[in-house]
Amino acid sequence: MRVKELMTTPAITVLGETPVSEALRLLDRNQITTLPVVDRQGRLVGVVSEADLIPDMLLVEDRVPSYPLRLSAVFRPRRVAELMANLVMSVHADEDVDAAIDLLRETMVKSLPVVDGEQVVGVISRSDVIHYLAGRDSRIRNDILDQLRARDLNWQVEVDDGIVRVLGTAGELDRRRAESIAGSVAGVIAVHVP
Numbered sequence: 001m002r003v004k005e006l007m008t009t010p011a012i013t014v015l016g017e018t019p020v021s022e023a024l025r026l027l028d029r030n031q032i033t034t035l036p037v038v039d040r041q042g043r044l045v046g047v048v049s050e051a052d053l054i055p056d057m058l059l060v061e062d063r064v065p066s067y068p069l070r071l072s073a074v075f076r077p078r079r080v081a082e083l084m085a086n087l088v089m090s091v092h093a094d095e096d097v098d099a100a101i102d103l104l105r106e107t108m109v110k111s112l113p114v115v116d117g118e119q120v121v122g123v124i125s126r127s128d129v130i131h132y133l134a135g136r137d138s139r140i141r142n143d144i145l146d147q148l149r150a151r152d153l154n155w156q157v158e159v160d161d162g163i164v165r166v167l168g169t170a171g172e173l174d175r176r177r178a179e180s181i182a183g184s185v186a187g188v189i190a191v192h193v194p
Contacts (some may be wrong), residue, residue, distance in 0.1 A: 003100050003149065004093035006115045006132055007122035013038045014043065016081030023048055023080050028030060036113040036120045037084045043118040046084035049110070090115050091124065100124050136187055142165065143185045157182070162189035169193055 001018040013036045014023050023035055027050055037046035090113040091100045100112060104126055109146035137159040144157045144164065155168035155178060164185075175193045182191040 001097045001132075002093070003091050003114055004122070005099065005125055006097055006100075006128050007093070007124045008128060009018055009114075009122035011036055011113065011120050011123045013028060013042075013120055014048065014080050015040070016079060016084065018080045019077040020083065021077060021082060024053055027053070032111070032123075033125070034109070034123065035080075036088075036123065037083055038120055041118075042120060044090060044113050044115060044120050046081070047088050047113065048080045048084040048088050052085065062171050063162040072193055080139070088113065092116070093121055097124075097129075101129055101157050104129060137161065137177075140185055142186050144182050144188075147185070151177075151181070152175075153181075162187055164188055165192045165194070167194065 011031065012026055012030055016037055016039075018037075026035060027033065034047055034049040036044055037048055039045050052171075063166055087104060089107065089109060091103065093114050093116045100107065103112060104110075104124075110122050113120050114122040114124055120194065141157050141159045141164075144166075148155055148157070155166050158165040158167070164182045166182055167179050169175050178193045179191045
């Protein structure tokens, strides 16, 4: 499976000049943890996450005076570019999902921008991966059943945590065919043909 088949699209992005308060509202409204930061051409330039914004906003809360201040100069709200991470990990839309899973597993990031060329086209998150993994047994079962039907075989298939059990085989030749067919499906850990 390719990243583009699993990613959330379109990506919700911000510009470096986006006010921090707007970034907070986007994270909250969309129930996400990370926003890719893009330039005006949609190219990835950074990432701002809840981990970047929370400590900063807590510091702002501590500095709020008990009465309004009169400012003599023009005040500009804080911008995403002041807090974003510039060293960004990303994955390509055509990469295998396993590459994204490995990167999410090996790092502390919760989501990765997905790029096609230089353009941000989506985001893949831990929750996308969890959703994918939760449906793995069902996908494996359906793939095996499709292959069996294509060969006019009416066997039953059970899958539990990647372990396949094929029922309905009649002899040794059927057992070997069942093992071969089931074993050819991605995600299968073991095949049991009683």
